[in-house]
Amino acid sequence: MKSLVFIATLFLVSASALLAQRDCIFAVARSLARYRTLDTARYLVRYRYLSKASTQQKVADEDVVTLQIGDRYTKSYSENLYQTDSVATVLLKQGTRVLPTYSEYAQREDLYTCLVDQSVTTVYRTFSDGPVLRYQEPLPQIKWEFSSEKKTILGYPCQLATCRFRGRNYSAWFTLALPLSAGPWKFSSLPGLVLEVYDDTGEVKYTADEILHRMTFIKLWDWPYTDTTREQANRTIARMFRNPARFLRSIGAPQIFTPEGPLTPDFTCPYNPIELE
Secondary structure: OHHHHHHHHHOOOOHHHHOOOOOOOOEEOOOOOOEEEEEEEEEEEEEEEEEOOOOOOOOOEEEEEEEEEEOOEEEEEEHHHHHHHHHHHHHHHOOOOOOOEEOOOOOOEEEEEEOOOOEEEEEEEOOEOOOEEEEEEEOOOOOOEEEEEEEEEOOEEEEEEEEEEOOEEEEEEEEOOOOOOOOOOOOOOOOOEEEEEEEOOOOEEEEEEEEEOOOEEEEEEOOOEEEOOHHHHHHHHHHHHHOHHHHHHHOOOOOOEEOOEEOOOOOOOOOOOOOOO
């Protein structure tokens, strides 16, 4: 049954669309019907996320990343993948056997930061309907250096802090007007909310577009996770990008076609992760 659903989704995405974006292979939507509520968020922040495969890429790929901030947890996730999953959830309740897909670029990670035990759980969606990787690590102790530089973002006065973290040099603008030690992805541990953060190559950038004082539930989706470690997950993801044909065969996916024909064993997807080490 699983393969039948997957084959049906292929007709919703053209072959050219599969390779139009840096991710190369689309993500099949997943049901959000079952979940565990971790916390109630008091704030909702939406960031414009820009990412490049290299410094030579002229126009960055773009996603919308949402950050929920509660008293015990924060959650950072792709809004575009979430909306696709929401549509799928409604369709599944209506009895459909054809799931929507998302073929544009997206940050494939959901990050749950537990403020109680100071840990971060990362959930990573592999290509197609492949395994959902999950690993937990201690909350990274980023060594920020504070600057006297200031600017205003969304009407909030912000201060600059810089750091080197896992292979990249970052600049982060945070505001003490919102004393929330939170930010997109793994950027936290500053005394105020991070409203903008970017690396010095221009390959990674988050900029807050909207801050809402809204109560929402922070949910952990009831999906079949593959528990692993950060190191093992990063190796698996790197292999998936370097040889997507082998990865898709390993999960039993049907043959994928490119504008030039079937996906060949030597085809690779550009891979430039946020974490370089």
